[in-house]
Amino acid sequence: MTLSSKIPLLFLFFLSHAVIAHQGTLQGHVYDAVTQKPLNSATIIVAGTKFSAVSNELGEFKIKGMDAGNYQASVFSLGLESVSRDFRISDAETTNLDFFLNVGAIELSELKVQAPHAHTQQLISSIDIKLRPINNSQEVLRMVPGLFIGQHAGGGKAEQIFLRGFDIDHGTDISISADGMPVNMVSHAHGQGYADLHFIIPELIENVNFKKGPYTAEKGNFTTAGWVDFRTRDMLDRSFLKVEAGQFDTYRGMAAFNLLSETKKQQGESAYVAGEYSFSNSYFDSPQHFKRVNGITKYNKKINNNTYLNASASRFYSKWNHSGQIHDRAVASGLISHFGAIDDKEGGETSRTNLSLKLTTELSHGGLIKNQVYYSHYNFELFSNFTFFLVDSINGDQIRQKENRNIFGYNGAYTKSGYLAGMPAETSFGITYRQDLTDSTELSRTVNRSEITQRLMLGNINETNLGAYVSQTIILRSDLSLNASLRYDQFFNRYQDLLTFANGKAKAGILSPKVNLYYSPFKNVQLYANAGKGFHSNDTRAGGDPLVVAQKGKDILPPAYGTDLGLNWKPVPRLFLNVAAWYLWLKQEFVYVGDEGVVEPSGRSVRKGIDLTARYQLSKNLFFDSDLNITKPRAIDQEKGSDYIPLAPVFTSTGGLTFKRSTGLNGSLRYRYMADRPANEDYSIVAKGYFIADALINYTQKRYIVGLSVMNILNTKWKETQFATESRLKNEAEPVEEIHFTAGSPFFAKLALTFYLK
Incomplete structure (x- = not known):
């Protein structure tokens, strides 16, 4: 020029x-x-x-x-x-x-659909967190439309997650964070991306932000199917006590107390402490003896008109027994009941301690700086038996997975609003650092949770993830905005094998571009197009194929490429609709291997689908919501007919009615449905679908709330998690491959009383 x-x-x-x-x-x-x-x-x-x-x-x-x-x-x-x-x-x-x-009062008519600030809006989560009652910690993840969870180890283990045609296992393809701290565990003893959210106390959740797909620059590792970010309260409106009691010897106590005066709060300084204790024997024939203890304290101070300090410390501990997965033939033959056990010596113990310090500062020229440092100490021990006597016909196939982990991290970001070529714009820069150090991460064969018969893996892991991103949003016109961003992640992996005394290391980096376009041709109509690249890291240990360390990083960071075309629409003031057609391609898939009870990488995969969402305010106090998710997941490198992805959901739906008032009677009636889906690659084994309905009714007054919650009000007999697994009982001559499952909850009623101290 x-x-x-x-x-x-x-x-x-x-x-x-x-x-x-x-x-x-x-x-x-x-x-x-x-x-x-x-x-x-x-x-x-x-x-x-x-x-x-x-x-x-x-x-x-x-x-x-x-x-x-x-x-x-x-x-x-x-x-x-x-x-x-x-x-x-x-x-x-x-x-x-x-x-x-x-x-x-909640009024959907006040929900604004517009293009200029669409990239930061969380329309669905803003509605749901205000309306839906949170019955337990599992309900937290269900705030994401189309996300299903399943528990298959007694309540103390992280849930299995399903979203957008993924069996995500425990978090391999979804990035989960809480108050800025990562929840996913890299190179975890049980599975890559393992995300245990049970350290969050449900009553303290303030909002749940999410986005499906790899389109957000601030989110790095595991952001393929999407990301979820939980924010707990920085301060309490008032102190309160809560007690719960239900069937199957289920009890829970929870308390939260303000530590500073109202005067201090008005001056921008607050602190609170909260804790909970839970116990349940659950509905299985073998008592679960599940117990969990949670505690958290938070301190916030407005240092000056432009700077806020947020500090928190939390501690979580859980211990449980479990019946484990059982197979269809044992129930059909009458050997055990639907809620029975073949090996009831399964169970585990886990704990986590979190420390976080965050400083948010508004600069004189209008820029915003966020600095956060965090530390987590984590312990995990899990005993499982997936195949019974398939491998060891004498002692059985019980395994122990154990680790001791320290996580150090930093999140830094700078955001500035201004103009670019005369157009309103917002620029963001950010850097992230995460260091994971594990001591004696173990996989062993055991007997009765006490005797080790064989150590299969034992080693120390050192994994570093450095990330940096830049994001630019431009308001091209009042009805059109564009967000473009670029993220780079660098990984350094080290593994010290304590069995062979071998040391390995690898490194790799990945560049992830993302583009988001939003257009509002009419009032309360928003069209959007998202495109981006994401990734999930692979396990540092030489435990899969390909081997991360052994192959010097060749497949540490398999990429994912996605796109969404969507519409947000308010045809009438009290009705909000969203529809999205999406496509996601992955370089490397993870498949459950039943005979080992682990997941391992395989080939490429593609998923495409349609998400439909509706939120409708029927009257001043009555709300309806529904989500429909249709997906076609396939493995690319397999012959047609043998290209199904095991356990990947193909059709799901959730929804319900909520009646909400500030005082008096409140309630909700909710359902969730998952259709039949393939349990193996050729669909010769079927994971049966289910329809479950839950109900909640509360009587609310200024100083107290009395509530009754009922899970599975229809008392449906269903299988919460299912796997196509080859197993053998001690008296069987040959192994059998069929559905192995964990029974879902029967009719389960629980009473709750919440009392506010002022």
Whole structure:
């Protein structure tokens, strides 16, 4: 391009900035009127104009380029009363306007569908977290539309996850975090990406953010099917006590207490401590003796008008027995019942300690800096028996998986709103660091959870993940916005084999571009197109094929490429619809291997499908929701007819009715349905589907809540998790491959009483 051709472009660039210089700016903050906590993701709209904004983590918003004149701004946040205020803009001046929102009725009519800030909006999760009762820690993950979970080791083990045609195992293809700390465990003793969320106390969850697909720059490892980010409360509205009691010797106590005065809270300083204890023998013939202890304390301080400090410490411990997976032939022959056991010596013990320190600062020029350091100490021991006497006809096939882990990490980000070539824009930079160190990660054959007959694997793991990203959002027009980002991750893997005394190391990096386009041709209509690359890392140990360390990093980071074409639409004020057609290609698939009870990598795979979501407010207090998910998952490198992906869901649906009032009777009736799906590659073995309905009713008053929850109100006999596994009993001459399963809960009723201390 010649100098003469550049002059008009330079003239337009400086002209746009000159025009902006003679316009005014509206800025301010949005707060919770009761707790004085800054409100994130509140929507600010200037009436009669194209101007809008979304508040950040400090509740701050800024709208530039406004002509001089008189205006009215309205602020909306679901579940809070909207507030409107008049203001005046003067040339080249900044007008400050703060908003304080009180708790109000939930009105879907106030949900705003728009293009300028679509990349940061979480429309579905904002609705669901306000409406759905959280009955237990498992319900947390079900906040993601289309996500199913299954428990197959007695409640203490991480759930098996299903999403978008994936049997994700315990987290291989979904990135899960809590308060900025990673939940997924790399190179875990039981499975890659193992994500145990049981350290979260359900009553303390404030919001659940998520996105399906690999389209978010801030999310790195395991972000293929999508990501989920849980945020717990920074402060309590008020202290409370809760007790629960139910069938099958089920008991739970929970308490949360504010530690500082209301005066301190009004000044921006708060602290609380909370804890829970759970016990249950569960519905299996062999008592589970499950117990869990959780504790957390959080401290928040507004250091000055621009800086917030957040510190937290938590401790989690769980121990349980379990009946393990059983096979169809044992139940059919009458050897055991549907809730029986073949080897009831399974079970485990796990614990986790978390420390986190986060500093969020708004700079004088409007930029936002976030710095977080965290540490986790984690212990895990699990005893399983998948094949009974297939491998060892004398002692049986019980195995022990054990590890001791330390995690060190840092998350840093800088975000600045401004203009790019005269267009409103937001730029973000970020860096992440994570170091995992395990001591004597073990896989052994055992007898009666006490005697080791053979050590199969024993070693120390040292895995480092360094990540960096840049993300640019540009509001091209009031109805059109573009987000483009680039992420780079570098891994360093080391493994010290304590059985062979061999040492191995490998390293690899991966570049992940992502593009997101949002267009609103009409009011309350939003079209979007997402495209991006993600990945999941493979296990550091030489335990699979291909071997990560042994092959010097050749297949450490198999990529995934995805795209979504979607529509968000509000045809009427109280109805929200979302439909998305999507496609995802993976370089490397993970398949469950029944005879070893592990997962291992295989070949390439492709998934495509359609997601449908509806949220409808039938009346002031009655809400309906439904999610439908249709998927076609296939292995690419296999012959047709033998290319099914075992246990991958092909059709799922969830939904229900919720009746919600601030006082008096509240309740919900919910269902979940999973269709039949292939249990092996040629679909000769079928994992049977199920339809389960749950109910909850609460009586709410200012100082207390009395609730009754019922799982499986129809008392359906169903299989919560299923696998096509080859196994042999001690008296069987030949092994048999068939469905092995863990029974799902029968009718299970539980009473709860919550008492608020003021």
